[in-house]
Amino acid sequence: MQKKPYISMPVIRRLPRYYRFLRHLDKRGVTRISSKELSEKMGFTASQVRQDFNCFGGYGQQGYGYGVHQLCEEIGSILGVDRAHKCILIGAGNLGKAIATHISYNFAGFDLIGIFDNSEQVVGQQIADLRVLPAAGIRRFCSENAPLMAILCVPDSAVKSVVELLYDIGIKSYWNFSHYDIALRYPDTIVENVHLNDSMMTLCYRVTENEKSS
Amino acid sequence: MQKKPYISMPVIRRLPRYYRFLRHLDKRGVTRISSKELSEKMGFTASQVRQDFNCFGGYGQQGYGYGVHQLCEEIGSILGVDRAHKCILIGAGNLGKAIATHISYNFAGFDLIGIFDNSEQVVGQQIADLRVLPAAGIRRFCSENAPLMAILCVPDSAVKSVVELLYDIGIKSYWNFSHYDIALRYPDTIVENVHLNDSMMTLCYRVTENEKSS
DNA sequence: TAGATTGTTAATCGATTAACAATC
DNA sequence: TAGATTGTTAATCGATTAACAATC
Structure with a gap:
């Protein structure tokens, strides 16, 4: 207690x-x-x-x-790492693949049950025991499997429409690797952002400062 | 000014x-x-x-x-995003590939000049206009090209020895995707950590809390 | 008991927010 | 001039650090 x-x-x-x-x-x-x-x-x-x-x-x-x-x-x-919240991953590029693999090796409360992509070259590939499914099947998959969280590894150009779909389906938790500000548009969501670009710029600032002062 | x-x-x-x-x-x-x-x-x-x-x-x-x-x-x-600090990337797995690609598309002050890996399957692959080089060549490459920053996408088991090498070579700035605490061992370094696992656990906490309260 | 180390309160520090005079 | 919006100071809020009594 x-x-x-x-x-x-x-x-x-x-x-x-x-x-x-x-x-x-x-x-x-x-x-x-x-x-x-x-x-x-x-x-x-x-x-x-x-x-x-x-x-x-x-x-x-x-x-x-x-x-x-x-x-x-x-x-x-x-x-809550002893739990197994069901989640899906959207976007199976290099980053998506890395994250999917990461989740299965470093268990931390989430169970990846589906990977989606809309590129024909990627659909069908095997990643971390899962076969990449076509993005068109997201809605049906979710109504059958009720994932709680979505991982967004799609390009910035695609993320807005993806989130619209997922939110409509009822997904309220996101691990977001894009630069779309989900929490600002949908205040009732739980969003954890990983902004690689911001991280790199912060590092750049510090490296640049260091150079100036030395 | x-x-x-x-x-x-x-x-x-x-x-x-x-x-x-x-x-x-x-x-x-x-x-x-x-x-x-x-x-x-x-x-x-x-x-x-x-x-x-x-x-x-x-x-x-x-x-x-x-x-x-x-x-x-x-x-x-x-x-300092108008600069082009030379950097190298160690570890060309999925994450390394994603980061390398990311850097070349989202320019933010760094210029990736070398990618290294010690797996024979990966060495020689072409990523973002660069050919993956064998990890054994890091020291020589650095003495010739003087990169300022290193990106660490190696597994946790390998990172300690990699950092020892890089620090010895004189690299003091790191974009660190592993869980090795560089700044604690080498206080004169600039380190920007991206701890995916920690990010996921924080999200897990919030999702779990939300579940409990509803 | 004496030593060690927590639990907790109080003091400090820093960051955010509010307010408003300055001024374009 | 009147309206808008900054620059900046003061007030608030919250997080970190220090201190020490409680207690194992």
Whole structure:
């Protein structure tokens, strides 16, 4: 039973990192860790680590630290990585293929049940145990299989109409690799954006700054 | 000439979004925009937009708004997208291929000059006008071509040794798609992480929360 | 018990929002 | 001039850090 239901966004964004690291420790047989140790290995402050873990109740023991296995399980369960939300992927280019493969190797709460593309060259290909289906079949597939989330790996030119279709079908959660601002158009959706271009420009800024100052 | 040299991290992360949107407007022939209009189309507050633009000096006019073209150019120049920092990509799997293709289509300050992989099946393939080279040749290639940044699309198991090599060669900037924490080991590096797994887990959390509450 | 380390409160810091005078 | 909208200061909000009493 969770103590406090509210976890702030910065904390939520740190949870996956904690989870990955704790799972790593757990696999290596480490049973306990203090907030100080953890903070040093992760680049946070010990204060922040304790503050973060306190959001979801006391899994630590004074004078001892935190039980790695228990904490890992707890964070995993909060994140929901023990679930298997059904999802579909639209756009099976290089990025789509990479993501599809990634999902099947790095299980994190989602079960990929369908891959779609509208290029004839791609339809029929086998990716991560799935055969790429024609985009024309999305609506029917969804009414039969009721996926909860869609992964968008389509070009920016196609994404608007794809989202219109998916939203109409009832899909409200998106992992979006395009630059279309879904959350602005459809405020009742859950959207996680991965904007590679923005990431690259931010890096470019920092590299450029560094060059200037040296 | 920039007024203030300091731009805070949250602002820097917003600059690419401004840049993309302003370029879009510019291409469509829009010449002026007010902070209010911009804020509505981007999901910020007007206050924040003005505050952000003020970091780098007055490109607005009272009673009029901002000149789209001028502002776009200025942000682009701050980001450094008008540069062509030489970079190499390590790991030409699906993700590496997607990124390589992405860079050549969405120019944002970097010029990809080499792609490396250690799999014989991949070496020799043609990606985005480049032929994939054997990983064994990285050191020599770098001493001849002096790339400034490396893109890491290698599996987590290989990344540690790859970074050791690249750092030794003198590369201090990384676009990192693996889960190896470069900045923690090498504090003098510039690292931009894209952690797909963390992004997916954050999405999973939000989807799971949403399910619980409904 | 003494030492260690949490849980939690208070202090600080920084970012966002609000307000409004300046001015085009 | 009147209306609009910026530039900038002040107020608010939230997140991080520091401190320390509680307690294993």
